[in-house]
Amino acid sequence: MTQGTQTNAQYLNNLVLKIALQDEQAYLELFDACASRLKAYAIKCGSSASDAEDLLQECMLTVWNKAPQFKPASASAMTWMYTIIRNRRIDILRKEKPSQIQSFDLWPEEDIAQISSVELISSHLDDEVESDLNAKMVRILIESLPEEQRQIIYKVYFEGKSHSEIALDLGLPLGTIKSRLRLAMKKLDNLAKEQMTWLIIILVTNF
């Protein structure tokens, strides 16, 4: 990971922390920093250009409303915004089909604790280390995946394709898709274990 991306992750985290304090300037900065990528996500997921713009608006409004719940300890700003746009997308899709479940059925809201902004900021310094480590490891992992494995993960994330559809898309046997995905998943799983080790080290050194 380069110094630049690390700074960028911290920059985004800080913007969201400021938005929690109703800072409109920070909100506009966050828009400038992320909007074009959030829109790219919507389009990759199959939205038309105008639906993608609507999803972007919905996502950013939710960012404003939920900013006080953002905890850099548990996720980077980008991960947090990913969960927001993923959930908004599900809810917008369901709007046309009332029989469908809502995102809060899948990810029940945590009981919203009253978090004071003082607490937020004071906890921020310690937490930064932890979330940076997480982000760093996931990033290293994606970069280390061979292109062919990464391509399949993209298809799962953005297109919601099943294994057999991916096989058809790429003109490869189903078995190949499965084994490539399995390899990628195994690396991610090892990462999860490794990360637990890091978390333990951090906890031990903190107390």
Place this chain on the structure above:
Amino acid sequence: MANYHPSDELLMQFAAGQLTNALGIQTACHLESCIECQKKVFIYEQLGGDLIDYSTPVEVNTEAKSRLLATLHAKRDAGQLRTSDLEPIEALEPVFKQQLEHADQRLPKPLRRFVPSYYEHLPWSGFSKSIQSYDLPFSDEQYTARFYKIAAGKELPQHTHQGNEFTLVLSGSFSDLSGDYHPGDFVLANTSTHHQPQAHDKEDCICFAVTDAPLKMTGFFGRLLNPFLR
């Protein structure tokens, strides 16, 4: 603590927001009580964040930012935004909130809105006291979602599956040749599974099953029952 878990692929699809209704709710129910899988989903969500980070930017409409700011101000003036730093706005619409509050709190949270009462009071249906079912209202084009209740100590006719059947144990326990399954356990049976589940003696076993094809009974008795099981 569950001993049987959804596959990593399924958890990744969940984190990607790409599961259908039935499988999504079922996976969410398992996650509620499984820290191990929660950790994996957490990793996959970071992966989602990074994939966004890696995306090639797509140009945003020039007026998008002013539109956003205008909506923000309009909502604030209408009292639809959080107004202080301390109080996040209530995210749920009142109708959903009410549904959740009136639900039986012993049910897994993702199911509460959809199940009218705790298991013993549901309108179970079925031809036999050994196995009864209750259809859940969120089946989708691909998967059927229902509860099964196997009476304490009873054994199901031996059967195989034409497609996939994902089973989450909610209450009680059952066993088959491959193992013992307890609440939170998530088991996948498919065409190669040939089993005869039996509920443990002490209590009825309630399972949340998601199937993409009907069960196929194989024993003599089973063949007789097949038309009733759909």
